[in-house]
Amino acid sequence: MGRASPLLLILAALASFLLTYNLVILVIQNRFKVERVSSRLTDPVIQMPTDLKRSEQSRRPFHVAVTATDAPYSKWQCRIMYYWYKNMRDKDSSEMGGFTRILHSGRPDNLMDEIPTFVVDPLPAGMDQGYIVLNRPWAFVQWLEKATIEEDYILMAEPDHIFVKPLPNLARESYPTGFPFFYIKPSEHEKLLRRFFPEEKGPVTNIDPIGNSPVIIQKSQLEKIAPTWMNVSLRMKDDKETDKAFGWVLEMYGYAVASALHGVQHILRKDFMIQPPWDLKLGNTYIIHYTYGCDYSLKGELTYGQIGEWRFDKRSYLRGPPPKNLSLPPPGVPESVVTLVKMVNQATANIPGWDDGR
Known part of the structure; x- marks a missing residue:
């Protein structure tokens, strides 16, 4: 009775080994499973909320707005522009929303049924001093105050624009996008511009080399800029030296200065549009401006x-x-x-x- 046989000892040792081995394997397998699950839970891509994924790819529609008169010259250009807007609006990559012709003649015309139109008043008689473009900022002020605009962004366009391809929203939240004009040169007119853009507002290089069109901008930003744009443009027109220096691009300088006064700077996109005959190729442009x-x-x-x-x-x-x-x-x-x-x-x-x- 005193001692177990060698065979029993060997069998006991083998059983103990098998039990330990299986336990270790089980722990390893379970640990591997935990690590795999844990890695899935911490994966930033997999765990990104589905609504956030959608927001990155969601459309940011902009409203196309063009100011116009009821003159035949303006009408036929608006008709061609609206035709190409409709042609491009629903195509892939387009973020074009609604369309409004802001008619600043003060009365309806015979295109009301053809083109979505909002009628506003012109400036009081004589105030534009024969420079009809001064009605543009005043037209935007009225439209923004009175119209219902569903989109959060606005494209300011002109009748002589033709959409060459579908236009996405080129703005980036608080950074609107504009086209850089080679003839808008704030640095060369610092003395004059300081009458409207004081030194405490910063260097004149804060004034972008743009006009109001084409520009894609947040509606909330334009609502703040538009009254300033109107007032600055009127002041520039009343200043004989400034009026003589800026000529037909005075209102463009008015918008550029007004934007800078509100601390708004634009992303400059040369591919926004081309201007024949100086621009020879289409390239990747979105708009032809036939001025x-x-x-x-x-x-x-x-x-x-x-x-x-x-x-x-x-x-x-x-x-x-x-x-x-x-x-x-x-x-x-x-x-x-x-x-x-x-x-x-x-x-x-x-x-x-x-x-x-x-």
Whole structure:
């Protein structure tokens, strides 16, 4: 009875080993499972709330607003612009929202049923001193105060803008986006600008080289800037030296100064638009601005300042719309001009009642 046999001892030791081994394996497996679960719980991508994921990809629509008169010259441009807005609005990557033509003639016209329009008053007689563009900031002040605008952002545009492709919201929250104009040079006019932008507001380089259009901006920012823009522009017009120096771009300086006075600086996007005939290629642009005349010889040579053998100039149609099917430019004319004429022709061919002359 005294001692266990060697065989029993071996069997007992083997059983103990197997029990310990299984216990260790079980712990390791469970620990691995815990680590895997823990890693899933702390993964910042997996754990990102689904509503946050959606917000990063959600659309930020902007309202397209264009100021206009009831003159035939303004009407036909607005019709072409609105045609291309509708053409691009619902395409992929577009964040275009609603559209308003802010008509500052003070009375409805015959495009009310064709283009969404909000009628506002012009400046009191004589206040614009023959510079009709001064009505633009006053028109925005009235529209922002009286209209119901669902979007949080606004694109300020002009009748002679054509949307080349769908336009996303280029603004970044409190940073609006504008187009840098080569002829808006605050640093070269510091003496004059100090009359409207005092030194305590900072260097004149805080004034962006932009106008009000094209600009995509938060509605809340524009509501603050617009009255200042109007008042600064009127003061500039009353200042004979400033009026002479700035000329037809005075109101553009007015917006740039007003924005800086409110501490608003813009993201500058050269790809926002092109201006034929100086910009030759479309590139990645979103808008064609046809403010300049395009004059060429039949050899495709630019003859700017001299009426060309072939030409497209919006000022040729002050009293009525251009005809359908304008002749295309001769060979050698840049892509930007060819595209412009083709887009004008497509619009006039498809806008109902174009030949009515309204």
